[in-house]
Amino acid sequence: MTRSLAPVLIGGLVLLAAGCGGAAGPSMTSDAARQLQVQDQAVHLALVSGDRGQVDQTLADLRRTVATLQGRGELSPDRAHAILTAVDAVQTDLVLLPTTTTSTTTTTPPPHDRKPEGKAGGPGD
Numbered sequence: 001m002t003r004s005l006a007p008v009l010i011g012g013l014v015l016l017a018a019g020c021g022g023a024a025g026p027s028m029t030s031d032a033a034r035q036l037q038v039q040d041q042a043v044h045l046a047l048v049s050g051d052r053g054q055v056d057q058t059l060a061d062l063r064r065t066v067a068t069l070q071g072r073g074e075l076s077p078d079r080a081h082a083i084l085t086a087v088d089a090v091q092t093d094l095v096l097l098p099t100t101t102t103s104t105t106t107t108t109p110p111p112h113d114r115k116p117e118g119k120a121g122g123p124g125d
Contacts (some may be wrong), residue, residue, distance in 0.1 A: 033073040036083065041067055043090065055094060059087050 028036075039062045046054040067082050069075035075083075 007120040022070075027079040029074040032069045035065060035069065036062075047090075052094060055090075059091055062087055 013101060039058065043055065043058045043062060046058045066075065066080050066087075070080040085090065
Protein backbone atom coordinates (compact mmCIF):
# COMPACT_ATOMS: atom_id res chain seq x y z
CA MET A 1 0.00 0.00 0.00
CA THR A 2 1.39 3.40 -0.87
CA ARG A 3 2.25 5.89 1.81
CA SER A 4 -0.34 8.45 0.68
CA LEU A 5 -3.11 5.86 0.47
CA ALA A 6 -2.66 4.48 3.97
CA PRO A 7 -3.99 7.50 5.95
CA VAL A 8 -7.14 7.71 3.85
CA LEU A 9 -8.01 4.05 4.25
CA ILE A 10 -6.97 3.99 7.89
CA GLY A 11 -9.32 6.94 8.47
CA GLY A 12 -12.13 4.85 7.02
CA LEU A 13 -11.12 1.94 9.19
CA VAL A 14 -11.27 4.10 12.29
CA LEU A 15 -14.85 5.04 11.41
CA LEU A 16 -15.65 1.42 10.70
CA ALA A 17 -14.13 0.25 13.98
CA ALA A 18 -16.05 2.91 15.87
CA GLY A 19 -19.29 1.69 14.36
CA CYS A 20 -18.53 -2.00 14.84
CA GLY A 21 -16.82 -1.81 18.20
CA GLY A 22 -17.94 -0.71 21.55
CA ALA A 23 -19.75 -2.35 24.36
CA ALA A 24 -23.05 -4.06 24.02
CA GLY A 25 -25.99 -2.02 25.12
CA PRO A 26 -29.30 -0.80 23.84
CA SER A 27 -27.88 -0.29 20.34
CA MET A 28 -26.15 -3.67 19.97
CA THR A 29 -26.08 -7.06 21.66
CA SER A 30 -22.80 -8.54 22.85
CA ASP A 31 -23.06 -11.28 20.21
CA ALA A 32 -23.54 -8.67 17.49
CA ALA A 33 -20.54 -6.72 18.80
CA ARG A 34 -18.35 -9.85 18.60
CA GLN A 35 -19.48 -10.66 15.06
CA LEU A 36 -18.90 -7.12 13.86
CA GLN A 37 -15.47 -6.90 15.48
CA VAL A 38 -14.39 -10.09 13.68
CA GLN A 39 -15.59 -8.70 10.37
CA ASP A 40 -14.00 -5.33 11.03
CA GLN A 41 -10.68 -7.16 11.51
CA ALA A 42 -11.21 -9.04 8.23
CA VAL A 43 -11.73 -5.74 6.39
CA HIS A 44 -8.60 -4.34 8.00
CA LEU A 45 -6.50 -7.35 6.96
CA ALA A 46 -7.84 -7.20 3.41
CA LEU A 47 -6.96 -3.50 3.18
CA VAL A 48 -3.47 -4.08 4.52
CA SER A 49 -2.93 -6.83 1.96
CA GLY A 50 -3.92 -4.45 -0.83
CA ASP A 51 -6.19 -7.06 -2.40
CA ARG A 52 -9.05 -5.01 -3.86
CA GLY A 53 -11.20 -8.06 -4.56
CA GLN A 54 -10.82 -9.28 -0.99
CA VAL A 55 -11.65 -5.83 0.37
CA ASP A 56 -14.79 -5.70 -1.75
CA GLN A 57 -15.80 -9.15 -0.52
CA THR A 58 -15.23 -8.38 3.17
CA LEU A 59 -17.18 -5.13 2.89
CA ALA A 60 -20.06 -6.96 1.18
CA ASP A 61 -20.00 -9.59 3.95
CA LEU A 62 -20.09 -6.85 6.56
CA ARG A 63 -23.07 -5.19 4.89
CA ARG A 64 -24.97 -8.51 4.89
CA THR A 65 -24.15 -9.11 8.54
CA VAL A 66 -25.37 -5.64 9.50
CA ALA A 67 -28.64 -6.25 7.66
CA THR A 68 -29.07 -9.65 9.30
CA LEU A 69 -28.31 -8.37 12.80
CA GLN A 70 -30.64 -5.43 12.39
CA GLY A 71 -33.37 -7.73 11.07
CA ARG A 72 -33.01 -9.92 14.17
CA GLY A 73 -33.15 -6.91 16.48
CA GLU A 74 -29.55 -7.34 17.64
CA LEU A 75 -28.46 -4.03 16.14
CA SER A 76 -30.36 -0.75 16.34
CA PRO A 77 -31.21 1.14 13.15
CA ASP A 78 -28.99 4.04 14.28
CA ARG A 79 -25.97 1.80 14.90
CA ALA A 80 -26.58 -0.05 11.61
CA HIS A 81 -26.69 3.28 9.79
CA ALA A 82 -23.41 4.39 11.41
CA ILE A 83 -21.68 1.17 10.40
CA LEU A 84 -22.98 1.27 6.84
CA THR A 85 -21.92 4.92 6.51
CA ALA A 86 -18.39 3.91 7.53
CA VAL A 87 -18.46 0.96 5.11
CA ASP A 88 -19.49 3.33 2.32
CA ALA A 89 -16.60 5.67 3.21
CA VAL A 90 -14.10 2.81 2.99
CA GLN A 91 -15.66 1.65 -0.28
CA THR A 92 -15.39 5.17 -1.71
CA ASP A 93 -11.73 5.38 -0.71
CA LEU A 94 -11.01 2.14 -2.55
CA VAL A 95 -10.63 4.10 -5.77
CA LEU A 96 -7.24 5.05 -4.33
CA LEU A 97 -6.20 1.41 -4.00
CA PRO A 98 -4.30 0.33 -7.10
CA THR A 99 -5.92 -2.49 -8.98
CA THR A 100 -3.98 -5.31 -10.49
CA THR A 101 -5.17 -5.96 -13.98
CA THR A 102 -3.77 -8.10 -16.69
CA SER A 103 -4.72 -8.05 -20.30
CA THR A 104 -4.08 -10.59 -22.99
CA THR A 105 -3.94 -9.79 -26.65
CA THR A 106 -4.44 -12.49 -29.23
CA THR A 107 -3.64 -11.88 -32.85
CA THR A 108 -4.86 -14.09 -35.64
CA PRO A 109 -2.79 -14.35 -38.80
CA PRO A 110 -4.54 -13.26 -41.99
CA PRO A 111 -6.12 -16.04 -44.05
CA HIS A 112 -4.13 -17.45 -46.97
CA ASP A 113 -6.59 -16.84 -49.81
CA ARG A 114 -4.09 -16.11 -52.50
CA LYS A 115 -1.68 -18.48 -54.13
CA PRO A 116 2.02 -17.67 -53.80
CA GLU A 117 3.43 -15.86 -56.82
CA GLY A 118 5.29 -17.94 -59.38
CA LYS A 119 3.60 -21.22 -58.57
CA ALA A 120 1.09 -22.94 -60.71
CA GLY A 121 -2.28 -23.28 -59.15
CA GLY A 122 -2.89 -26.76 -60.44
CA PRO A 123 -5.12 -27.99 -63.22
CA GLY A 124 -6.57 -25.28 -65.39
CA ASP A 125 -3.80 -22.69 -64.84
